Amino acid sequence: MNRPLSAIAGGVTGIAVMSLLLLFLEVETRSNLAIFESVARFAGMPGNVTFGFILFVLAGVFAWPLAFMALERYIPGGPDPATRGMVLAVALWVVFVLTGRGGLSGGLLAIYVIFTLLAHLCYGFLLGAVYGRLTSEGPLEPERYDPSDVSQ
């Protein structure tokens, strides 16, 4: 598959899983985190959850995957695109936490920080993994495991 489409496919997978994870987190925390409010704040639409979420999904499906495709070789963590995707996702997460956290503090902020990081890592991993899988020419000869190697 060509590279832009592969990247978008990765973005679709990633954002679908991430949205579901965030939704579960929202319900499990009995809406104390108001996750989708922070998504809206992150998207620059404070108070407008629906539009904010749509923008968030569009960015996750198109903007970031395409940027990932263009930037891939400069992102540390290669050659595995999934690792690079996670590195990119951590950068996205930093901005997400800074701009989306709203008035959270104390224990709620801790839960928010930890679990949004995990959700972002899932997004980055899936983005990179799907992209890598769709664009690869086939497996290179992988490394063999040597039990006598004690350096590991």
Place this chain on the structure above:
Amino acid sequence: MFTEIPGLLVVTWALLGLAIYAGYRQNWQLRSVAADGGYLSGLGFESEKPTGLFRWLTTVDHKDIGVLYIVFATGAALWGGTDAMMIRTELFTAGTDVWSPDTYNALFTAHGFTMLFFFATPAFTGLANYFIPILVGADDMAFPRINAIAFWLLPPSLLLVRGGLVTEVLGKMLATVGVRWELLFSLKPPTTGWTLYTPHSALLANPQVDLVLLGLHLSGLATVMAAINIIVTIFTERGEQITWANLDIFSWTLLTTSGIILFAFPVLGSSLLMLVADRNFGTTFFAVEGGGPILWQHLFWFFGHPEVYILVLPAFGLVSLILPKFAGRKLFGFKFIVYSTLAIGVLSFGVWAHHMFATGMDPRLRASFMAVSLAIAIPSAVKTFNWMATLWGGNVRWAAPQIFCVGGIMTFIVGGVTGVFLASIPVDLVLHDTYYVVGHFHFIVMGVITFAAFAASYYWFPLLTGRMFNRRLGRIHGYLSIVGVFVTFMPLILIGYGGLPRRFASYPAAFEPLQQISSFGAVIIGVGVVIWLTNLVQSYRLGPIVTDADVWNLRESGQFSREWQWFETQLEERTKFRR
């Protein structure tokens, strides 16, 4: 200041700028393909099985079902772990300032259900499914289709037990497109505690409690089916060269466990249905004017205490199996480990009322339950000393599985000895329902039980995936987990000595420092789990391929056991295609 700027815009513009720069550097050439190398599993070999999702939905192969169990258990563990982290967040401060008391009650209830019924039991059933037929020389489990049914009953039962959350997720998804269906919001997470004590559980109006009872009943059916399958497989499907005398230790413990399941779970099933009837059809099994709330406690713990051994015996089996492999010696006192396993299996049915010492039961009855509870420490100690004797003078290699085995023995000693104290009536009356109890059993469930599961996940990873994991990360995970368990649960023992009752969202401020240390420990365990998951997922995709079945150098100590011999023949068949 940061909250004023939309982060999405910042990121998009920054990335766009970088992307333009990168495109400029790459002369705007979009290559249609990129060679990114080896993202296929090491198991690239021909098979008559259907491919993709269809294979996993229709499989009756014991190995595939074993993998399904393990994946399901991992998912449940992560979910239950999320509950645990939320509990520890609430307890970080003395007041009720993170979640509401109701949410807190729902959290420890869900945490208990999820971890006991949907993580620990399925994790070991999965390993049993994968390895018992191989270890006893059978082609498959005795009843492959029942095996598949037993697994496929678990996802719906988890869905029933935690259904309120799932329906609410659906409800919220529908709400975003403008449809609001109130029914989906009517199930609140249950706040009964995993012990479901009556009259509280009988009187709660929340309909989710009924779903929980039915879900647990369903999971019990699944567990019993799996147990029958394991028993019949070990009795009737053994290969010609496998006798009772040379049956391996893992099969022995799973056989005993399955025996306990066969006697314990039907009791749970009937009591659950009685409670359903009490709640919905006006029966009085557990009503004060009927059988009384104490009847529930008797029935529940007649299941509940053997359940403890259902969880821990497979873990003991794994420690007994894996520990000698990395000690370079045979398991010391094999026969006595088997006898002690069988003894625990029998005694486990004679100790249930030690959970009820504080209910005002007849003191003579109480004393006899105390005697049996103290007695069950003996076979447990037999195992511990045999493990130590196995290590004694051995050539111990500190690979990840061994770190978890030895760490599991350490935590089991603390968990076990604190349990011996609790078995003594006067001590129990002081410590009953305090954090001491929570600390005691978490040293076992998070200590030896989860540690054995981790040890097995590392030990058999090369066999399951055909690839090797990152061994350094595995060791780091091992040490982090041992430190994490002690830092998390030792403070709970001390808090219990201070007399703080469990299951309250708020507590006196004097306990705050110890609670905070405990929460800090939970974070250490959590970091370890993230390392474990990342390591195994990435190693499954990218790890070095195993070509020599003797990954753990077991031949030199004569412990190249049956599952590895089987793996060797598998590898030979696969490399025929490669060469």
